[in-house]
Amino acid sequence: MGRQIELQQLPQRIISLVPSQTELLFDLGLGDRIVGVTKFCIHPKEQVKYKTIVGGTKNFKFDIIDQLQPDLIIGNKEENYKEGIEQLQEKYRVWMSDIYTLADALQMMLQVGRMTGTETQAAALEQSIRSGFQRLQPVQPPIKTAYFIWRQPYMAVGGNNFINHLLQQSGFENAFADLERYPEITPERLQQVDPQLILLSSEPYPFKEKHISEFQELCPQATIKVVDGEMFSWYGSRLAKAPAYLQQVVNEVQTQRV
Structure with a gap:
């Protein structure tokens, strides 16, 4: 600013x-x-x-x-x-x-550490998160994915944001990466894009298992999962827990694709 x-x-x-x-x-x-x-x-x-x-x-x-x-x-x-x-x-x-x-998030942690006199703690956290993501094994080959954050109207994650970055880190190729930020997606547009995987975030809209069926009707061939939105969007110390969670999602998706 x-x-x-x-x-x-x-x-x-x-x-x-x-x-x-x-x-x-x-x-x-x-x-x-x-x-x-x-x-x-x-x-x-x-x-x-x-x-x-x-x-x-x-x-x-x-x-x-x-x-x-x-x-x-x-x-x-x-x-x-x-x-x-x-x-x-x-x-x-x-x-x-x-x-x-992720690099932006890690830099933020170090800067906050400097401002608050907690450099040692911030450096240890930064290193732990960096190591965790280095061990993350993404989906191979990448899988076309739509990540939804809202319902009525449907809103997905577009490009140029932190969630999109973590999707890429996990091997989930964002089907709407060519759109800005958080675009509204019509059912027709979703069917046209035809993603292999649809991820429904637990926040900001609280998607639940009961919502899977409405997306399955639109994209019967897609794998559909409800995921912990905090693990994809919180860029603070919660990132220490994110690699293990993302690996779990990757493994589950790969198992379902076999």
Whole structure:
């Protein structure tokens, strides 16, 4: 966003405006310095419930933020809204991540570590995640995949975002990678693309097993699975768990294809 922030000392009152980065802050040992989170910040469950809610990721409660008097606010360019962030920047130090790839996510962790004095913990986490993804064995050959995040209307993952990147890492060739961000997909368009695999994400729309049949009617030849959306979209410390989960999905898909 064309801004720099300067910290004269380690921040003691941090607000996180992004669920995956909130979890990262806790995992870096910063729980006692976090004063505010969003209503979508659900991990770690036993710790976030004691923190003040400052609204959602796209609608901040400025009066509550003012009461908390943060010395650092951490957000993300895609998940937060520009007008709200600009309003906060007038009063507070606001640091924004901008994440499209695994490399971006790992760099974010190291930067957060530097800002908060947790470089050692951040470096260890970064190395662990890097090693995990190096061991990930993708589907071979790649399989044409549609990844859905919403129903009524259907919305899928397009190109140029973090989920698309993790799909590629797993050998799932995104059927809608030529479209921007998160396109609306008609049933006719889905049938036309004819993916071999359809993944239904548990978030933001809570797809369940009961939804498989409606996609099976549209694409009877496709393999259809409900997957843990956090493992594909959370770019904080949850990535430490992602390679094992993604490998499990890869293995299940390959078994079903044989």
